[in-house]
Structure formats: C-alpha cells, structure tokens
Amino acid sequence: MSGFFENYGFLIVTIVQQALLGLSIYFPLMAGQLSLASIGFYSLGGYVAAIMGTHPALAPLREALGFWMFPLEWLGALVLSVILGIAVGYPALRLRGIYLALATVAFVQVVNVAVLNMPIAGGAVGIFGIPQAFESRLDYIWFFGPLFFFALFLVWRIGNMGRGLAFFAVREDELAAGAMGVATTGNKVTAFVLGCALAGVTGAMSAPFLNTWNARQGTFDASVTCLAYVLIGGSRSIWGPLCGAALLVSLPELLRPLKDSRMILNGVVLVAACVYLPQGIMGGLAALRARLSGRGGAA
Amino acid sequence: MKRIVIALALVLCAAQPTLADKVAAPIPIGIAVAQTSNVALFGQEQVNGAKLAEERLNAAGGVNGTKIALVFQDTAGDEAGAVNAFQNLLNRDKVVAIIGPTLSQQAFAANPIADRAKTPVVGPSNTAKGIPEIGEFVGRISAPMTQVAPNSLKQAMKIKPDLKRVAVLYAQNDAFSSSETTTFQDAIKELGLETVTVQKFQTTDTDFTTQVTAVLGANADLVVISGLAADSGNLVKQLRQLGYKGLIVGGNGLNSPNMFPVCGALCNDVLVAQAYSPGAVDKNPVNKDFAAAFEAAYKKGPAQFSAQAYAAVQVVVEALAKIEKETGKKIADFELADLRAALNKSLRTGTYLTPMGEISMAPSGEVQQKDFYVSKIVMNPDGKTGSFVLVSE
Numbered sequence: 001m002s003g004f005f006e007n008y009g010f011l012i013v014t015i016v017q018q019a020l021l022g023l024s025i026y027f028p029l030m031a032g033q034l035s036l037a038s039i040g041f042y043s044l045g046g047y048v049a050a051i052m053g054t055h056p057a058l059a060p061l062r063e064a065l066g067f068w069m070f071p072l073e074w075l076g077a078l079v080l081s082v083i084l085g086i087a088v089g090y091p092a093l094r095l096r097g098i099y100l101a102l103a104t105v106a107f108v109q110v111v112n113v114a115v116l117n118m119p120i121a122g123g124a125v126g127i128f129g130i131p132q133a134f135e136s137r138l139d140y141i142w143f144f145g146p147l148f149f150f151a152l153f154l155v156w157r158i159g160n161m162g163r164g165l166a167f168f169a170v171r172e173d174e175l176a177a178g179a180m181g182v183a184t185t186g187n188k189v190t191a192f193v194l195g196c197a198l199a200g201v202t203g204a205m206s207a208p209f210l211n212t213w214n215a216r217q218g219t220f221d222a223s224v225t226c227l228a229y230v231l232i233g234g235s236r237s238i239w240g241p242l243c244g245a246a247l248l249v250s251l252p253e254l255l256r257p258l259k260d261s262r263m264i265l266n267g268v269v270l271v272a273a274c275v276y277l278p279q280g281i282m283g284g285l286a287a288l289r290a291r292l293s294g295r296g297g298a299a
Numbered sequence: 300m301k302r303i304v305i306a307l308a309l310v311l312c313a314a315q316p317t318l319a320d321k322v323a324a325p326i327p328i329g330i331a332v333a334q335t336s337n338v339a340l341f342g343q344e345q346v347n348g349a350k351l352a353e354e355r356l357n358a359a360g361g362v363n364g365t366k367i368a369l370v371f372q373d374t375a376g377d378e379a380g381a382v383n384a385f386q387n388l389l390n391r392d393k394v395v396a397i398i399g400p401t402l403s404q405q406a407f408a409a410n411p412i413a414d415r416a417k418t419p420v421v422g423p424s425n426t427a428k429g430i431p432e433i434g435e436f437v438g439r440i441s442a443p444m445t446q447v448a449p450n451s452l453k454q455a456m457k458i459k460p461d462l463k464r465v466a467v468l469y470a471q472n473d474a475f476s477s478s479e480t481t482t483f484q485d486a487i488k489e490l491g492l493e494t495v496t497v498q499k500f501q502t503t504d505t506d507f508t509t510q511v512t513a514v515l516g517a518n519a520d521l522v523v524i525s526g527l528a529a530d531s532g533n534l535v536k537q538l539r540q541l542g543y544k545g546l547i548v549g550g551n552g553l554n555s556p557n558m559f560p561v562c563g564a565l566c567n568d569v570l571v572a573q574a575y576s577p578g579a580v581d582k583n584p585v586n587k588d589f590a591a592a593f594e595a596a597y598k599k600g601p602a603q604f605s606a607q608a609y610a611a612v613q614v615v616v617e618a619l620a621k622i623e624k625e626t627g628k629k630i631a632d633f634e635l636a637d638l639r640a641a642l643n644k645s646l647r648t649g650t651y652l653t654p655m656g657e658i659s660m661a662p663s664g665e666v667q668q669k670d671f672y673v674s675k676i677v678m679n680p681d682g683k684t685g686s687f688v689l690v691s692e
Contacts (some may be wrong), residue, residue: 007390010382034539037669074457124474125427128407135415210378214474217378252375253383259373263335 008253009138013209015242015249016144020202022229022241023151025197029235030155031188032166032171033093036223037104038199040111041085043218045077045203047115050127050213052076055120062131070133070143074204081200085193094186096174110259116215126214133208141203148242151198155238167191232273234280243281248272302440315437320393320635325366328615329388331399331409332423332608336376341604342401345423346371348605349599352612355592362619365630369612372398378408385409389416393637395619395630396646400609403427404474410437417636419643423611424604426551427478431512431664436643437663440611440653442574444479444551447671449486451548451572454673454691455521456490458570459546464495466519468510468534469497469551470526479525479550487523495519502530503647507537515543525550532561539565553688554603563682568675571687575606575655576672582656589654601654610653614660618645 005012052058052073062069092103097138115121122128134140158164166187169177178184207213225248233244251269255262277284330349333342353369361367370392372384388394389412396419400406406425413420414434422430422439426447430439456462459518462539465487469480480497487494495517498510514522522538522545524531531553538547549571559566577600580587589609593601597640601609619630622638622645630638650659656670678685 003390007386010379014379054578111659113472124472124477126404126407126474128429129433132411137386137412210382210408211411212378212404214404215472216404251378255389256372259371260334262373 006136009136011250011253013137013140015246016148017202017206017209018229018249019242020144020148020151021199021226021244022233022245023148023155023238024195024199024202024218025226025230026155026235026238026241027198028188028192029230030158030171031167031191032059032174033188033192034097034101035092035104035192035195036101036227037088037092037107037192038195038226039218040104040108041081041196041199042066042203043108043111043115043205043215044084045081045200046078046091046207047121047127047203048074048077048200048206048219050130051120053130053208054127061158069131070205070208072200073207077204078197079198080235081196082192082193085196086189087193089196090185093185093192105223107170107217107221108220112145115218122214124215126212126216127207128212128215130208132211133147137209140205140209143209144202147198147201147205148233152238154194156186159238161264163190164185219227228270230280232270232277232280233282234282236279237282237286240280247281322395322630322633322638323393325368326362326619326630327368327370327392327394328612329385329392329394329397329399329596330369330371330608330612331374331381331384331388331397332371333376333380333401333405334371334373336380338376338401341421341424342374344602344604345399345401345608347593348423348601348608349612351589351593351596352609352616356613356616362616363623367612367616367619370588371395374405374409376402376405379404381405381409382412385412389413389418392636394418395449396615396642398423398608398615400425403430403473406430406437407433410434417643418639419615419646421611421615423607426475434684435664436639438643438646438660438666439616440655440658440660440666441607442666442668442671444482445485446668447572447574448479448482448550449490449572450671450691451570451673452483452486452490452523454456454572455546455548455570456492457691460545462521463493464517464519465492465513465521465523466496466498466517467494467523468498468500468514468526469524469550470502470530472501473527473552476502476525476527476550479552481522483525483548483550485594488659492521500526500530500534502527504530505533507534508541510534510570511537511543513540513573514538515541519543521547521548522546523548523550524553527553528553529559529561530633532558532566535569536562536565536604537611542559548572551603556602556685557678559678559685560683564678566676566685567678570673570675570690573603573672573674573687574668575601575603575673576687576689577601577606578674578687579656579670579672583652583654585652586654586656606654610651610655610658611658613653614646614651615642616656617649618642621649627673 028035229244233238332345373441373547374381374384403425410433673691674687
C-alpha cells in the first residue's frame with residue numbers, strides 16, 4: 001500500500017492541483033463568461049512564490065518566518081491576482097462570448113512574453129531550487145486539499161445566495177438580467193476575479209510542489225487543457241472540474257504500461273468522452289441516474 | 300463529500316518505509332526521456348543511442364558477465380511527466396540509476412526527487428547552469444554551454460584574426476538559447492572582442508528583417524546565433540540574402556541537419572561548436588565503432604543526443620563494473636540502497652573513453668570533457684543536403 005502512495009502521491013496531488021485550475025475556470029462560467037485567463041494568473045502566482053522563495057534579498061524574511069513564508073507567498077499571489085484581475089476584468093468583460101475568450105488568450109500570451117523579458121523571472125530557464133515545504137510530494141495535499149475544499153465550499157455557498165442567483169441570471173440571459181436590475185458588469189467581474197484569485201494561489205502553491213517554475217507553465221496549451229477539465233468533467237456541476245482533471249491527468253499514467261501507444265488511446269478516450277457525454281461526465285451520470293430511476297426517459 | 304474525505308484520509312495515512320530490496324537481474328537502469336510530445340524529436344535520438352548501448356554493452360558481457368536491462372519511462376515534454384516517470388523508475392522498476400530527463404527544466408523538477416531517494420541521476424542532455432548543484436546524487440555527462448560555446452569563437456578568430464565587431468542574436472523564448480547566449484556574450488568579452496548589437500527573436504519567427512538590418516547597420520564582422528534549427532536557418536538565409544558577408548557562428552541549436560533544407564546553399568561555412576562529432580574518429584576508436592554501428596542500425600549518422608545517451612549508459616555500466624572489481628562482491632548481492640550509493644561514488648571516480656572522447660565526472664557531478672569539436676557546414680551541390688565537416692579537434 002505504501003508503495004502505491006510513494007509512486008502515485010505526486011499524481012494524486014496533481015489531480016487536485018489541476019482540479020483547482022478547472023474550478024478557477026468554473027467561477028467565471030457560473031456567470032456565463034468563458035475565460036481562459038486562469039493559466040496566466042496561475043503562472044504569475046507561481047512566479048510570485050518562486051521569487052519570494054529564492055530571491056537573495058528576501059533571505060532574512062524567509063529565515064524569520066520559516067514555514068510561514070509559504071502562506072505569505074499565497075497572500076502575495078492573492079493580492080497580485082485580485083488587483084490584476086480587476087484591472088483586466090473591467091475592460092475585458094465588456095466583450096462577450098468568443099471575443100472574451102480571445103481577449104483572455106491574449107492576456108495569457110502577454111503574461112508569457114512579459115515574464116520571459118523580466119530578468120527577475122529567470123528568462124526561459126525559469127527559477128529553480130525553490131525551497132520545499134514537505135519532503136514527500138504526497139504531503140503537498142495539505143496545501144491543495146484544504147484550498148480545494150474551500151473553493152468547493154465557496155462555489156456551493158455562492159450558488160445558494162443572492163450573488164449566485166445574480167450570476168446564474170447573467171449566465172442565462174445577460175440582457176434580461178440587466179433589465180431586471182441585476183448589476184451585470186459587477187457580477188461578471190466578481191466571478192472573474194474569484195477565478196483569478198484561485199488560480200493565482202494555486203500557482204503559488206505549485207511552485208514548491210514542482211521544485212521549479214518557468215514560462216512553460218503558462219502557455220496557451222495549458223489553458224486549453226484546463227478548459228478541457230471543465231468540459232469533460234461537466235460545466236454545470238461543481239464536481240465536474242475534479243472529475244475532468246482526475247480523468248485527464250491520470251489517464252496517461254494509468255496507460256503507462258502501453259508505452260508508445262498510450263497517447264493514442266488517451267486521445268481515443270477523450271474523443272469518445274466528447275461524443276458520448278456532451279454534458280460532461282457529471283452530466284452523463286445525472287442522465288444515467290434519471291434514466292435508472294425511470295423519470296428522465298431517454299432524454 | 301463524505302466519500303471524498305474518507306478517500307483523502309486513506310491517502311494520508313500511507314507512507315511507511317519499504318522493505319530492503321535486492322538488485323534485480325538483469326540490472327535495471329532507468330531511461331527517462333521524452334518519447335512523446337514536441338520534445339520527442341530529441342528524445343527519440345536519445346532512445347536510439349541508449350538502445351544501441353544496451354545491445355552492444357550486453358554483447359560485450361554487460362557488467363562482468365551480468366546483463367543490463369534498460370527500463371524506458373516516457374517523460375513527455377513537461378515537468379509533471381518527468382516527475383511521474385522518475386517516480387515509476389524509482390519505486391516500481393527499482394532501477395540502480397536514472398539516465399535523463401531530456402530538458403534542463405524537467406531536470407530541475409524531477410532530479411530533486413531522485414536525489415531524495417538517494418539514486419544517482421546521469422543527465423545525458425542537460426546543459427543549463429545549476430544542474431549538478433541540485434544535489435549530491437545528480438550528475439551529467441553533457442558538457443554545459445560554458446565549456447562548449449567558446450570553442451567556436453576561438454576557431455572564428457583563427458580563421459579571421461582581425462575580427463573585432465560581434466553581433467549577437469538569440470531566440471528569447473527558448474530556454475536553451477537564452478542561457479547559451481549569455482555564455483557567448485561572456486566569452487566574447489573574455490576574448491577581447493566587442494559586442495556591437497544584441498538582437499532577440501522568437502523561435503516561431505520567419506521574418507528577420509529587423510534583426511538583419513540592425514546587424515548590417517552595426518557593421519559587424521561576426522554574427523553569433525543561438526536559436527533552434529528552423530528559425531536559425533531562416534535567419535542565416537536572410538542574413539546572406541540581405542548582404543552580410545562576415546563569419547557566422549551558431550550555437551548548439553544549429554548543430555542539426557534539420558537546418559539544411561531551410562537555408563540551403565546559404566548554410567555554407569556556418570561554424571558550430573560540438574560536444575560530439577561523428578567525424579572525430581582518428582584518435583577515438585570507441586567513436587569509430589559507435590558511429591559505424593549506429594549507421595548500420597539506423598541508416599543515418601549519430602546525432603549528439605544519441606552519442607550522449609550512449610555515453611551515459613556506458614558510463615553507468617563501467618561504474619558498476621568498477622564496484623564489482625573494487626569490492627569483490629557481485630552486483631546481485633548488493634542491497635539496492637547500498638548499490639545506488641556505491642554507484643554514485645563510483646560514477647565520480649576514474650575516466651571513461653566514450654564516443655565523445657575522454658570524459659570524467661567531478662565530485663560535484665559536473666562533467667569534465669577533454670575534447671570539443673568545431674565543425675563547419677558544407678552543403679552538397681543539390682542545396683538540400685549537407686554535412687558538418689570537422690575543422691578542429
């Protein structure tokens with residue numbers, strides 16, 4: 001049993017970490033906004049933690065704080081993400097649908113080029129030798145686990161209060177919601193910033209987890225992968241991002257014995273999931289449950 | 300919710316020390332390189348080199364008669380993939396040493412894990428600064444750019460002694476190129492040359508008019524390029540087309556036949572420093588055999604990545620043989636943990652005659668390579684194929 005966790009500890013934590021990124025996309029989706037900006041904030045959060053963890057000028061602070069340096073890094077990433085999220089959110093959220101998605105893709109590119117040009121971020125090699133919080137990769141679940149449950153709680157709580165109803169109203173019909181007196185811009189920006197903040201803190205936790213941080217963490221490919229977690233998992237269920245991340249992250253590892261052909265089978269499974277589960281895994285499960293209980297029929 | 304909490308609780312109450320393991324026979328050596336993803340271009344070269352090493356070294360008796368078995372785990376191109384591959388090799392395949400990963404960035408993520416597991420890592424292609432410093436179990440046989448790059452500059456000065464003004468160009472979004480260019484720039488300063496302009500580009504660029512104009516405007520008589528094959532090929536082509544007549548020195552990214560179709564006949568005379576040259580066979584019988592065997596097996600000449608992967612396997616096997624000789628104990632009689640520690644020490648003693656020439660590993664894990672090579676590109680009359688011709692050893 002211990003061998004299993006020694007081997008797959010990193011994978012298990014990676015699933016939770018990636019699920020957090022999925023959730024960070026789920027927040028703006030609650031208000032109907034398709035944003036791919038999360039990965040940019042994830043990258044920035046990671047850089048904040050990596051720089052705070054390794055920069056020689058901060059050595060006395062690190063010594064004084066010890067383990068408490070890590071929460072301080074999260075706080076730094078959180079503050080930066082919120083400020084930047086608001087600054088980006090207000091203008092960007094004037095765009096709708098595909099144009100918003102494009103603008104957020106552009107944001108990810110801007111972040112990428114910016115960090116490549118900042119000497120403090122270590123260029124393309126990035127920052128390495130980041131101080132570790134735990135010896136074992138599995139122990140990092142103490143970082144990501146509580147954050148994940150907190151994020152889930154937040155999603156669930158928001159869904160049950162006025163703010164959430166406003167989100168859903170904007171999602172279903174922005175014009176109608178505006179006509180009914182819902183502050184559409186304010187709600188859209190709030191949902192967007194919540195996602196940014198979550199992605200930023202996840203990044204700050206990920207830098208020590210990965211030992212190193214570089215610009216390759218925040219690429220367009222990575223943002224599409226995060227979106228895939230939500231789409232494959234189910235975009236209307238709070239468990240969707242976790243399901244999607246669990247499937248997409250673990251599949252290549254479970255198929256490892258197949259060697260070279262594993263990526264082919266990985267692709268086949270993903271295509272099958274898209275074709276046969278258009279509502280995602282959670283949507284498929286809900287339909288199955290409805291059919292088994294005889295209420296939903298074949299719909 | 301409750302189910303997940305229980306599952307997490309199960310996850311967290313794990314982590315007991317594993318029982319002592321014996322070394323398996325044949326002796327498992329891990330190869331963690333990128334067999335998939337966009338890095339696979341390099342990874343496949345490494346697989347070819349490593350497989351050839353396994354075949355030839357086993358045919359020659361392996362470790363004093365005990366055969367070796369390479370265990371391949373794909374790292375793909377990202378950091379998480381490298382960590383997963385390392386975990387599998389360490390915990391499931393119980394290898395005595397790991398050769399890999401392909402990229403330096405992956406090494407920064409995965410090597411600390413092997414270091415904590417007290418298992419030696421031999422980097423076959425990690426050239427960034429700071430790799431051996433990751434830990435006492437981390438070493439490499441790929442010479443860092445600081446050692447390789449200056450050789451091509453020295454060669455350029457030999458060809459044209461009145462050289463003075465140097466233009467430096469590099470691919471800013473490529474980790475290797477951007478660290479290589481700092482090495483070049485330091486070397487330029489050390490050799491008493493003057494850097495007249497530094498231009499950046501992206502590996503995805505195809506139009507280099509801005510950079511070329513700057514080079515021509517600065518009146519440079521030497522251009523130093525750090526980039527990948529496709530972009531550098533285009534850059535060389537446009538430099539020549541717009542009238543640059545001086546010498547061109549390329550970094551390791553230009554050390555690839557993939558450049559030939561891009562710049563065609565205009566590739567001629569680009570100087571490249573190499574850690575390995577298939578042509579350097581006169582003084583090195585090991586390379587002569589290796590290059591011939593590689594050619595026979597894969598119908599093409601060996602690339603640097605293949606030669607370095609071959610050398611990495613060879614170094615591990617010779618270090619294992621040395622342990623048997625020194626302790627008088629067979630490898631199979633060792634506890635796995637003891638062997639890994641002994642192997643780490645053994646790797647760092649003595650010299651190895653590899654296809655790259657004579658190399659050894661310093662106690663820090665840094666490689667010490669005796670010879671470096673400078674080649675120039677000579678294109679065939681068809682303008683599509685060509686070769687690297689050794690100009691100095």
